[in-house]
Amino acid sequence: MAKEFLTDVKTLRARARKHIEKGAVTEGYRADRATVIRILNEALATEIVCVLRYKRHYFMASGINATSVAQEFLQHANEEQGHADQIAARIVQLGGEPNFSPEGLLTRSHAEYVEGEDLVDMIKEDLVAERIAIDSYGEMIRYLGNDDPTSRRMLEGILAMEEEHADDLVGMLDDLEK
């Protein structure tokens, strides 16, 4: 017997007319919305902490004339900011509120804010933070599965960039240790 894969058109049309104020969130939304919003807010906090740490590293590295490393820090800071914006937009789309409060930011964040003593230290701390992000995004992606494919795909894109960041940082460490 063929698998029934689509609700009949009449039901689909009727359902769509109900609760139109919910916008993109329809009756067919399969994930637990409150949980998804909570984990996206944790991801948002993580990205904000990463922006702050990379900015600190950028300005400190600029001071010690490590121009190419500083540029890399700046690029990462900007990319983390882009991730934060994407995540905040998705939270709103899901009917939630993005938490930008500085209060409790470090508790919500998975990654830490470590200033680092010197250039090698900074790079190592950034690498640790990226590795934390890689693992937590992986878990979120597996949790979402097919229940919220839009959030999942967004996180997959972000994860791929965190992997690039980690790879860049390992390369920078290798160069410095030569």
Ligand SMILES: [Fe+2]
């Ligand atoms: Fe990021």
Ligand SMILES: [Fe+2]
């Ligand atoms: Fe990153």
